[in-house]
Amino acid sequence: MSDIVEEIDKLEPLEDIGGVAQPLLQVVSLTKHFPVRGGLFAPSKTVRAVDDVSFAIAKGETVGIVGESGCGKSTTARLLMHLMPRNSGDIIYDGRTVGRELSLRELRRGMQMVFQDSYASLNPRLTIEESIAFGPKVHGMADKAARLLARELLGKVGLRPETFANRYPHEVSGGQRQRVNIARALALSPRLVILDEAVSALDKSVEAQVLNLLVDLKREFGLTYLFISHDLNVVRYISDRVLVMYLGEVVELGPVDEVWDGPAHPYTRALLAAMPSSDPDNRTETPPITGDPPNPIDPPSGCRFHTRCPFAEAMCGEATPKLTEITVTGHQAACYMAIPGSGHSKAPAAGAH
Amino acid sequence: MSNLVEVRNLNVRFGGERTVYAVNDLNLTLGEGEVLGLLGESGSGKSVTLRALMRLLPKKRTQITGTVNVLGKDVLALDDDELSAFRGQTVSMIFQEPALALDPVYTIGQQIAESVMRHEGKSQAEGVKRALEMLEVVRIPSAKRRLDAYPHEMSGGMRQRAMIALALACKPKILLADEPTTALDATVQIQILLLLRELQREFGMSIIFVTHDIGVAIEICDRVAVMYAGQIVEQGTLSQIVRSAVHPYPQGLLASTVHGAKRGARLETIPGTPPSLDKPPVNCSFAPRCKFAQPRCVEAPPPNVELADNRVVRCILAEQAAAAVPA
Numbered sequence: 078m079s080d081i082v083e084e085i086d087k088l089e090p091l092e093d094i095g096g097v098a099q100p101l102l103q104v105v106s107l108t109k110h111f112p113v114r115g116g117l118f119a120p121s122k123t124v125r126a127v128d129d130v131s132f133a134i135a136k137g138e139t140v141g142i143v144g145e146s147g148c149g150k151s152t153t154a155r156l157l158m159h160l161m162p163r164n165s166g167d168i169i170y171d172g173r174t175v176g177r178e179l180s181l182r183e184l185r186r187g188m189q190m191v192f193q194d195s196y197a198s199l200n201p202r203l204t205i206e207e208s209i210a211f212g213p214k215v216h217g218m219a220d221k222a223a224r225l226l227a228r229e230l231l232g233k234v235g236l237r238p239e240t241f242a243n244r245y246p247h248e249v250s251g252g253q254r255q256r257v258n259i260a261r262a263l264a265l266s267p268r269l270v271i272l273d274e275a276v277s278a279l280d281k282s283v284e285a286q287v288l289n290l291l292v293d294l295k296r297e298f299g300l301t302y303l304f305i306s307h308d309l310n311v312v313r314y315i316s317d318r319v320l321v322m323y324l325g326e327v328v329e330l331g332p333v334d335e336v337w338d339g340p341a342h343p344y345t346r347a348l349l350a351a352m353p354s355s356d357p358d359n360r361t362e363t364p365p366i367t368g369d370p371p372n373p374i375d376p377p378s379g380c381r382f383h384t385r386c387p388f389a390e391a392m393c394g395e396a397t398p399k400l401t402e403i404t405v406t407g408h409q410a411a412c413y414m415a416i417p418g419s420g421h422s423k424a425p426a427a428g429a430h
Numbered sequence: 431m432s433n434l435v436e437v438r439n440l441n442v443r444f445g446g447e448r449t450v451y452a453v454n455d456l457n458l459t460l461g462e463g464e465v466l467g468l469l470g471e472s473g474s475g476k477s478v479t480l481r482a483l484m485r486l487l488p489k490k491r492t493q494i495t496g497t498v499n500v501l502g503k504d505v506l507a508l509d510d511d512e513l514s515a516f517r518g519q520t521v522s523m524i525f526q527e528p529a530l531a532l533d534p535v536y537t538i539g540q541q542i543a544e545s546v547m548r549h550e551g552k553s554q555a556e557g558v559k560r561a562l563e564m565l566e567v568v569r570i571p572s573a574k575r576r577l578d579a580y581p582h583e584m585s586g587g588m589r590q591r592a593m594i595a596l597a598l599a600c601k602p603k604i605l606l607a608d609e610p611t612t613a614l615d616a617t618v619q620i621q622i623l624l625l626l627r628e629l630q631r632e633f634g635m636s637i638i639f640v641t642h643d644i645g646v647a648i649e650i651c652d653r654v655a656v657m658y659a660g661q662i663v664e665q666g667t668l669s670q671i672v673r674s675a676v677h678p679y680p681q682g683l684l685a686s687t688v689h690g691a692k693r694g695a696r697l698e699t700i701p702g703t704p705p706s707l708d709k710p711p712v713n714c715s716f717a718p719r720c721k722f723a724q725p726r727c728v729e730a731p732p733p734n735v736e737l738a739d740n741r742v743v744r745c746i747l748a749e750q751a752a753a754a755v756p757a
Contacts, residue, residue: 145615145616145617146615250703252703280471280472280704281471281642281644281683281687282471282682282686282700284686284688285686285698285700286699286701288688288697289696289697292694292696307615307616309616310688310689311688313688313693314688314691314693314697315693316693317693333693347617348616348617351617351619351620352616352645353619353623353643353645353648353649354645354648355644355645355648355672355687355689356648357648357668357669357672357673358669360648360649361620361623361624362624364617364620364621364624365617365620366617367621368587369587369588369615369618370617370618372585
């Protein structure tokens with residue numbers, strides 16, 4: 078045992094500016110359309126991947142995003158990280174608008190991301206230690222200090238540095254590689270970590286290990302998570318609040334227990350009912366909705382869910398319902414049935430709240 | 431109940447740069463009208479077992495020993511002609527990725543008709559008629575129009591329905607399903623599971639259903655075999671496995687599901703990772719991760735203990751359970 082504990086350099090996290098009341102991240106009207114070229118004479122079309130999405134993440138909170146493939150959840154994550162340009166919308170990090178008051182370089186210090194494919198997101202030619210140390214070095218840390226930090230972080234994610242530091246990504250298992258990706262994301266001392274299907278590719282027994290690790294790290298480093306997944310059980314376990322997306326739009330958001338126990342949007346209800354049963358004597362008998370999600374190229378007009386919705390009325394195809402508060406605790410839904418006085422036959426009367 | 435499939439002491443080994451002992455000493459049976467689930471994590475050998483039943487593994491690099499008996503026929507001894515008659519007519523298979531399993535240059539109708547013509551010697555017109563019937567059976571909307579659709583013109587759920595129609599076109603006795611719902615969205619997955627359940631009853635066929643998802647197994651299986659490191663570690667009825675698993679691996683797997691876990695509470699986990707399969711098993715493959723491991727576990731392979739009601743557990747813990755049951 079040595080008494081001299083070597084001081085490990087860390088990058089200072091970005092300063093907390095607004096205090097607890099100010100959301101760590103605010104997203105305002107985020108929009109991304111991809112043009113799709115039609116045939117020779119056909120008009121070009123657009124995929125409305127993310128359409129006018131707004132939400133906020135409070136400090137220390139975990140926000141989940143759920144939805145089926147093509148609903149825009151991963152595109153949202155990529156737009157937040159500035160991995161692709163957006164068409165419009167503002168991203169505000171702790172009160173500072175990215176691009177105007179906060180540089181991209183600073184944003185990347187404050188916000189990091191872990192991807193689904195643990196192998197594709199690591200450089201195969203760098204050892205694990207080099208991969209983790211890469212970011213801090215780019216941000217001005219000396220090589221030796223960065224490598225020390227990398228080893229320290231390996232320990233934090235449950236990988237013994239002596240064994241793993243000098244291995245290459247192909248030499249470790251999928252669960253271990255995802256731990257490496259988490260360590261790399263933490264190397265810049267971010268305050269917000271975006272986890273895009275980060276546990277989806279892992280086997281069940283390993284998934285539980287990584288989820289436990291995420292909970293521990295959040296506590297130790299005071300992190301805020303944006304957790305994207307198609308697995309509703311995992312999202313409920315880890316999130317405080319949840320956003321449900323359908324074809325590029327947020328259809329419902331609120332505290333996770335409230336949304337799960339009292340879903341207000343018929344799509345959320347269908348999504349929850351589509352989860353396989355966990356009781357052999359109580360299997361699902363009828364499918365909650367029929368058909369596939371429509372193509373996000375030129376999505377349906379009005380409420381995008383009206384083509385599959387059992388309660389759709391004429392008004393649903395005409396205009397898009399706005400996200401509307403339905404409880405005082407911040408539970409919102411974009412459905413005419415939840416909006417008082419909307420004119421839908423199942424809507425509550427105006428003023429009844 | 432007569433057994434349609436009987437697999438005894440199946441071993442599958444892949445040669446090449448390094449040897450992989452993918453399936454080791456596997457025994458299973460499939461009864462008439464039964465849905466058997468093969469449940470396991472990636473690399474546990476469940477898909478390899480399924481492919482061995484249809485001899486779909488690459489001949490040059492694969493060594494298969496043991497016996498695979500399907501409807502009284504020794505599958506491992508079939509020659510090429512017998513094999514192609516056997517596939518599609520007696521046993522049929524559906525896959526995880528219908529986009530890869532269907533032929534992209536033929537329409538759905540042509541593909542189904544071809545299978546009917548090949549196996550039942552029917553004419554083209556009869557084949558197309560059967561194709562239309564099948565598309566209606568799997569409830570593809572406006573089936574007549576879809577006969578002329580190419581696979582890329584359909585959505586994922588629709589393609590999976592088309593593949594089921596193709597697989598069932600010749601009314602096979604046995605359907606092998608290799609994670610057919612894994613690539614689908616949640617709201618589509620449940621539709622396909624319910625469709626398969628219904629068709630199984632209607633056609634009276636037996637299904638072996640490979641999945642890694644316990645929830646999916648609960649929705650469709652009658653009996654479940656849990657695989658780990660190329661072996662079946664426990665098999666029994668669905669509720670036996672879900673409610674009272676004896677082997678520590680399925681126990682841990684069920685405990686580690688996130689379903690219903692309290693937020694912030696720690697999840698039960700199985701420590702460690704599955705073994706690499708580069709050596710044949712000489713002891714219990716699960717012992718390094720097992721909290722009940724004893725010296726005996728690493729000295730010799732665990733016994734295959736048969737408990738009452740067709741329940742088999744490959745673990746020394748089951749010996750006590752067997753002793754507790756009056757013989």
